[in-house]
Amino acid sequence: MNKKVFVVLVTYNGAYWIDKNITSLLNSRYPVSIIAIDNNSTDDSVALLKKYPGVDLIQSPDNLGFGKANNIGVKKALDLGADYVFLLNQDAWVFEDTVSGLIEKMEQTEGFGIMSPMHFSGDGTTLDKSFETYFKRKASRVASQNITVVSFVNAAAWMISSECIEKVGYFESLFGHYGEDRNYCDRVSYHKLLIGIDENSKICHDRVIVRNFKKDVIQSKYKILTSLLNINAGLSKSYLQGLKEVFGLPKYFLKAYGLGKSVNMFFSLLGYYMRWVGDRNTIKTARNNAK
Structure with a gap:
């Protein structure tokens, strides 16, 4: 029996990626339900999301930031009976077996609250630079499952069990746009749950990291x-x-x-x-x- 998986997608002026993001989820071999929370975009994001009747769109009148907007979607997913919630960035897309691979690892390996795929850049061949840093800081490895255990991985693609959310809670509302995922990982560790990276699953995260x-x-x-x-x-x-x-x-x-x-x-x-x-x-x- 398939577990109920809800994808929570927060959008803000992400029209450039919407079609590729949503299409990739619709082509997933593992069925998913999609909840999108738009943070009052000023581009065509909302119009593009409305093209897909299967997307449950929530339009926020304000830009709530990453954590608060995700909290809305996660709560709705749990209310609808989600077994797992998959947080995915608007500038990312999955492959046909990404979701199924993550669910398989979560179901077969005890103790994990969060499982993330490998994050590749938009070209699909090179690792995202920030992700590569987190991946190399592994705490341990479950060799039999090809899982790297880490203390932190950014929330561009998190598969979270409902049990983890019930125990750890939602994103801390004191954060605006940065830091909430690191805080959440600290709390996951506090509750004796593990954070893993499935070496056999992947996403593309099409971003350019700009410092100012x-x-x-x-x-x-x-x-x-x-x-x-x-x-x-x-x-x-x-x-x-x-x-x-x-x-x-x-x-x-x-x-x-x-x-x-x-x-x-x-x-x-x-x-x-x-x-x-x-x-x-x-x-x-x-x-x-x-x-």
């Missing part, structure tokens, strides 16, 4: 928040780690942006850190809710 100062500052801020919310460490240790990030991250970007911008980054990150120091109750509440 504003983006790096935002990502750095959420890296600090991730440290503060890491329930695998005590609260005091988490605050110390967050402070280390404040002092360490500007040094990391010194070569890219020069001394002036690195100093600006330091004060921006320090202000962000102090904001959370002054709002410890919010941090404590988020940490407690994740347990």
